Amino acid sequence: MKRFLLLALFLLLPGRWLAAEDLFEIKPVAEGVYAAIAKPAYRVNCNAAIILLEDGVLVVDTHSKPSAARALIAQIKKLTDKPVKYVVNTHFHYDHYQGNEAYPSAWPAGIEIISSEATRANIQRLGIPRIKNEIVSMPQEIASLKSELEKAANAEKKEAIRKNLIQAEAYLAELKTMRVTLPTMTFDRSLILHRNARTVEILWLGRAHTDGDVWVFLPKEKVLVTGDALHGWTPFMGDSYPYDWIQTLDAAEKLDFDYVISGHGDVMQGKQKFELWKQYFRDLMDHTAAAYGDGTSLEEAKKRVSELLISKYADKFDPNFPRSVGSNVAKAYQVIAIAR
Ligand SMILES: [Zn+2]
Structure with a gap:
């Protein structure tokens, strides 16, 4: 009934x-x-x-x-x-x-x-080890969410962190039983x-x-x-x-x-995004190559090239762009350093 x-x-x-x-x-x-x-x-x-x-x-x-x-x-x-x-x-x-x-x-x-x-081949070689690594590293991530929850200043922040915590714990449980x-x-x-x-x-x-x-x-x-x-x-x-x-x-x-x-x-x-991404990659590689050519260290190149790219592209990508661009410069630097 x-x-x-x-x-x-x-x-x-x-x-x-x-x-x-x-x-x-x-x-x-x-x-x-x-x-x-x-x-x-x-x-x-x-x-x-x-x-x-x-x-x-x-x-x-x-x-x-x-x-x-x-x-x-x-x-x-x-x-x-x-x-x-x-x-x-x-x-x-x-x-x-x-x-x-x-x-x-x-x-x-x-x-x-x-x-x-x-x-x-990549799932076999890289995907599976990355799952294993996440199973080991997620408890640390969950622990820091818990400490963030305790320190959260107001009810709204607490609620947002609590939601993330529930999802993080559920994700870890799924990782453990995942059949790749x-x-x-x-x-x-x-x-x-x-x-x-x-x-x-x-x-x-x-x-x-x-x-x-x-x-x-x-x-x-x-x-x-x-x-x-x-x-x-x-x-x-x-x-x-x-x-x-x-x-x-x-x-x-x-x-x-x-x-x-x-x-x-x-x-x-339309195709505007294709033009944007191509120009961004060209600028990223050119500026990073120039910095590398001047003998600039990775840390200094990240700072200098990021500033240039943020001034040109921050309003063209999503709001995370200023936080993500540094890792793109690091990747570009690594590619250029290996190529030379
Ligand atoms: Zn991807």
Whole structure:
């Protein structure tokens, strides 16, 4: 009886109340093509792209944890009765593949997880050790959140930290039980799904944010899915190849698209962001190379080049730019120092 009452209550609840619990905002981009824009979370979730095919669904990227992927699966089931048949991992970063296991769990009859060869190898070589490292380092992070909570000045701050703490503890629990699920289908340059209604081109166009980034291109709908090779936040360059990245952005920009579903941030229209990122990488590399050429130390270069870049780009990237730019300069310095 209790169950029926609960069910009745569930059915009576307005959709809006349920939507507030969703982790993603689903935005239609073209007929049968959706962007799932991730809401803020303590351990960041990437966006996903949802592409409906005649025989099933293709989803691009799986977020930082299986629970987030399961949350998206619940939202996909509201869009279509079709099963997810293909998952694409754009690259090996934790916030794009760690939810993989949710898909074969939900559709055990058969699902292909597609990536570049490099991305599959990177998950094995780098992704798995990074999970192990996080399991060891997270308790320290949780301890500092707890001490922050004690020191928090007001109720509002306390509440924000408490929310983060709950998510951090849940994330650690998920890491401990995570079954790393590797891509089951890899390719070298391109993999194309030909369907009557649409064609899906999964492309490797060169090294960029990592050595394995793939782009998902819908030529008929003029939609490009970019992962972290281009997105709405400040570029993260830790595993990147900056000089190649500029060329790869050039190659991607030549594709005929109007809409971009990126790894982070909102759906974009047009190609302006490509120009911005290319110019930023050129300036970053040029200024850092000049500083390195003058014999400037890494610390001094970080300070000097960051100042130059902040004055030109702070209003063009997200509010985190001034805090992130220093690590980009450090990466540039390292690349230049190794190259010489
Ligand atoms: Zn990434």
